Amino acid sequence: MSSGIKIAIVGGGLAGLAAAMKIAEAGHDVDLISVVPVKRSHSVCAQGGINGAVNTKGEGDSPAKHLDDTVYGGDFLANQPPVKRMCDMAPEIIYLFDRMGVPFSRTQEGLLDFRRFGGTLHHRTAFAGASTGQQLLYALDEQVRKWESAGKVNKYEGWEMLSLVLDDAQVCRGLIAMNLQTLELKAFAADAVIMATGGPGLIFGKSTNSMTCTGSATSICYQQGAKYANGEFIQVHPTSIPGEDKLRLMSESARGEGGRVWVPKADGDARRPQDIPESERWYFLEEKYPAYGNLVPRDIATREIFQVCLEGHGVGGENQVYLDLTHIDPETLTRKLGAILEIYEMFVGDDPRFVPMRIFPGVHYSMGGLWVDFEQRTNIPGLFAAGECDYSIHGANRLGANSLVSCVYGGFTAAPSAIEYAKNVERGASEVNGIHDAELKRQQELNDAVIKSEGGENQYQIHEELGKWMTDNVTVVRYNDRLKATDEKILELQDRMKRISINDSNLWATQAVPHARQLSNMLELARVITLGALNRNESRGAHYKPDFPDRDDENFMKTTIAEYSAESPVFSYEAVDVSLVEPRKRDYSSGKSKSH
Amino acid sequence: MSTNGHTEKKRLTDPPATVKFRIQRREKEGASAYWETFEIKYRRNLNVISALMEIRKEPVTVDGKRTTPPVWDMSCLEQVCGICTMVIDGRVRQSCSALVDDLLLASGGDTISLQPMSKFPNVRDLKVDRSQMFEHLKQVHAWIELDGSHALGPGPHVSNELAQERYALSRCMTCGCCLEACPQYGDGNYIGPQAIAQARLFNMHPVGQITKEERLDGLMGDDGITACGNAQNCVKACPMSVPLTKAIYETNRDITVDALFGWLKK
Numbered sequence: 001m002s003s004g005i006k007i008a009i010v011g012g013g014l015a016g017l018a019a020a021m022k023i024a025e026a027g028h029d030v031d032l033i034s035v036v037p038v039k040r041s042h043s044v045c046a047q048g049g050i051n052g053a054v055n056t057k058g059e060g061d062s063p064a065k066h067l068d069d070t071v072y073g074g075d076f077l078a079n080q081p082p083v084k085r086m087c088d089m090a091p092e093i094i095y096l097f098d099r100m101g102v103p104f105s106r107t108q109e110g111l112l113d114f115r116r117f118g119g120t121l122h123h124r125t126a127f128a129g130a131s132t133g134q135q136l137l138y139a140l141d142e143q144v145r146k147w148e149s150a151g152k153v154n155k156y157e158g159w160e161m162l163s164l165v166l167d168d169a170q171v172c173r174g175l176i177a178m179n180l181q182t183l184e185l186k187a188f189a190a191d192a193v194i195m196a197t198g199g200p201g202l203i204f205g206k207s208t209n210s211m212t213c214t215g216s217a218t219s220i221c222y223q224q225g226a227k228y229a230n231g232e233f234i235q236v237h238p239t240s241i242p243g244e245d246k247l248r249l250m251s252e253s254a255r256g257e258g259g260r261v262w263v264p265k266a267d268g269d270a271r272r273p274q275d276i277p278e279s280e281r282w283y284f285l286e287e288k289y290p291a292y293g294n295l296v297p298r299d300i301a302t303r304e305i306f307q308v309c310l311e312g313h314g315v316g317g318e319n320q321v322y323l324d325l326t327h328i329d330p331e332t333l334t335r336k337l338g339a340i341l342e343i344y345e346m347f348v349g350d351d352p353r354f355v356p357m358r359i360f361p362g363v364h365y366s367m368g369g370l371w372v373d374f375e376q377r378t379n380i381p382g383l384f385a386a387g388e389c390d391y392s393i394h395g396a397n398r399l400g401a402n403s404l405v406s407c408v409y410g411g412f413t414a415a416p417s418a419i420e421y422a423k424n425v426e427r428g429a430s431e432v433n434g435i436h437d438a439e440l441k442r443q444q445e446l447n448d449a450v451i452k453s454e455g456g457e458n459q460y461q462i463h464e465e466l467g468k469w470m471t472d473n474v475t476v477v478r479y480n481d482r483l484k485a486t487d488e489k490i491l492e493l494q495d496r497m498k499r500i501s502i503n504d505s506n507l508w509a510t511q512a513v514p515h516a517r518q519l520s521n522m523l524e525l526a527r528v529i530t531l532g533a534l535n536r537n538e539s540r541g542a543h544y545k546p547d548f549p550d551r552d553d554e555n556f557m558k559t560t561i562a563e564y565s566a567e568s569p570v571f572s573y574e575a576v577d578v579s580l581v582e583p584r585k586r587d588y589s590s591g592k593s594k595s596h
Numbered sequence: 597m598s599t600n601g602h603t604e605k606k607r608l609t610d611p612p613a614t615v616k617f618r619i620q621r622r623e624k625e626g627a628s629a630y631w632e633t634f635e636i637k638y639r640r641n642l643n644v645i646s647a648l649m650e651i652r653k654e655p656v657t658v659d660g661k662r663t664t665p666p667v668w669d670m671s672c673l674e675q676v677c678g679i680c681t682m683v684i685d686g687r688v689r690q691s692c693s694a695l696v697d698d699l700l701l702a703s704g705g706d707t708i709s710l711q712p713m714s715k716f717p718n719v720r721d722l723k724v725d726r727s728q729m730f731e732h733l734k735q736v737h738a739w740i741e742l743d744g745s746h747a748l749g750p751g752p753h754v755s756n757e758l759a760q761e762r763y764a765l766s767r768c769m770t771c772g773c774c775l776e777a778c779p780q781y782g783d784g785n786y787i788g789p790q791a792i793a794q795a796r797l798f799n800m801h802p803v804g805q806i807t808k809e810e811r812l813d814g815l816m817g818d819d820g821i822t823a824c825g826n827a828q829n830c831v832k833a834c835p836m837s838v839p840l841t842k843a844i845y846e847t848n849r850d851i852t853v854d855a856l857f858g859w860l861k862k
Binding site: 025108503 | 605607623624639641642643645646649652653654655664665667669670671672673674675676677678679692693695719720723726727730733734737738739740741742744745747748749750751753754755756759760762763766767769770797798801803804
């Protein structure tokens, strides 16, 4: 029996699948649109674990402490009520995945095991080896497959969203998507649309993100009137493995399990790391942050590593430091971190159980995203957002192992919220008055224009230049003159984008046309990120300006809101709800400063 | 600092100035296949994906002919999503983790050949359609039956040993290497090792066991477990070291037990 309610979900990662499961379970129909088969979504890349204050280690952990760690780690930029709800729900979420059969690591009693992660002093992170994201995604994929078999979920895998369908009152009535094989366009009428499209890492060229993480779909929503919040807050993960095609993540769990970061005390020390004695190594994180050591939050670890290399102390004078696990028993390492150590060995050739890894920071996560209220509603009626593509939980810096829990929380909150909306929305008129056909036609014309364009510019060249400028100027350390220059560069790239020539005469399953559409959207979002950073004259979490080194709560304890206009994003600022945990200075050099 | 049991990897010491990629092309499903060769400058740390990205940017063959860019699938580039699987120098594997240095070291030459997997519909060039693998997962009910996703407390106590055994099966990324390597798989006559191993994954779980027979039912037809020819290629081809043959053996045992004693329950 159908309830007559249909909800379209864009994105089949953890957040999208979490929402799909809840909506199908409530008896409603789901159209699930994803650029890749959902089981291959970027959530598979999450390694270390999922946070929840289950408190099985007798440490007195609690959701209240999880809340405090999260908002403190986020440098007091997150609205606190939804963070509290997430932390309260987190133990339930972990238990649910346990019931779904996720092979979490266990204790000797057969209970869930927990490890430590950055920005907390508690064992709060449940994990399945070192591929927790993969395991959680698979569990939801399996549950949603069950609903697919039951006819409640229709998957459209290999389809990419091109636009929302909005009626005259700016109410979202569905979306237009493109079949990536045939380039056929289709209108998906829906009572509500949930965006669960992940992060925009590809704007920075190389990042730890999957190649599907363009941010294109969120940028489309922004260009159609959705507010985009805190875009300038981009997390650069302290430990990634530099590569030609991408920066591969080396999970924080490597440090959670005891990994130590160091460089040789003597610059340019040419000895093999295993030949450098303990006394001639500089464990700079442990020295500067005795309480948290190697497990300071990511923004801090990243800046310290970046600075050490900038000052010429990197291994071999290059942009790399050692992440060392070799003091730990190899069998324990294989059991607890096998999957990530294999990745390192596979791509670098050294076995991290015996040779210290060489790592450097890499763009990893966007704290910013579509603005949502506490029920995951965007400012466009009928449009919801969940997961990395929404801005709501992490403030100015995300703590490790909070992303998986925030994805599921977001999906579990967006689903009932969208159902409630769909039950009450006035329907009928939008299907008959032709708005879906009109939008489909508009998108077809945009596609045709891209295909016909013949100006000689190379889209991949433009993407490379965007990535380089963004990485050089809008990541770890930010200066206003360079941010201004970057925005000018983006404008130049946008201009050149109008003159690209698609280099594929065979349109069947072509990657060139989708990439061109994505890139146009990425450029719009790049401006939001860059100008948001330019306007924020303070340092907070992942956003660091040497010319404004301090946090400025009076002027900037505010959410940045960007709204689209044809000339330039229009910025405004919104007060942050800090009603639960009083803001205090963030200081990880001794134990965390007291809250309650 | 022990280095017991640790051997250093053999490295390519005299790389060529350029590397050639011989790529099997196809315009679309049903069209005839042809080969084109591209050449790029050698660099350290190249993998097949970064070479393909470079070729895609300026698709000109080694003979100087401008052509269409080769199409392939890629996503995570960390060998965990499974999407970029193809046949490289005759061996099925992920193209993200196929390092050019290792390939050249193994072949002793300067040319690397790329082909699409042969057991699945070839969409274009190196891209294939593996949706049948997900259909197989439906056939074996590869999920746990829940009363609902509302809060019902923790799952059952599970020994870490069992959790680790299941984790090994659960790392399957549906890439299709096992099916490409299996001599029995193709034309819909055999469900193949991946689905059997996923059935095993859930049958091993204390709650999954309750609906074990539904999963075994999906494996008892002509395309089921009896179609396995015991070639054992699957386990050698699996990039995630999923114990596929063990899963097949154990599932076969379950089916036999079920067939022998199942009637007693009816």
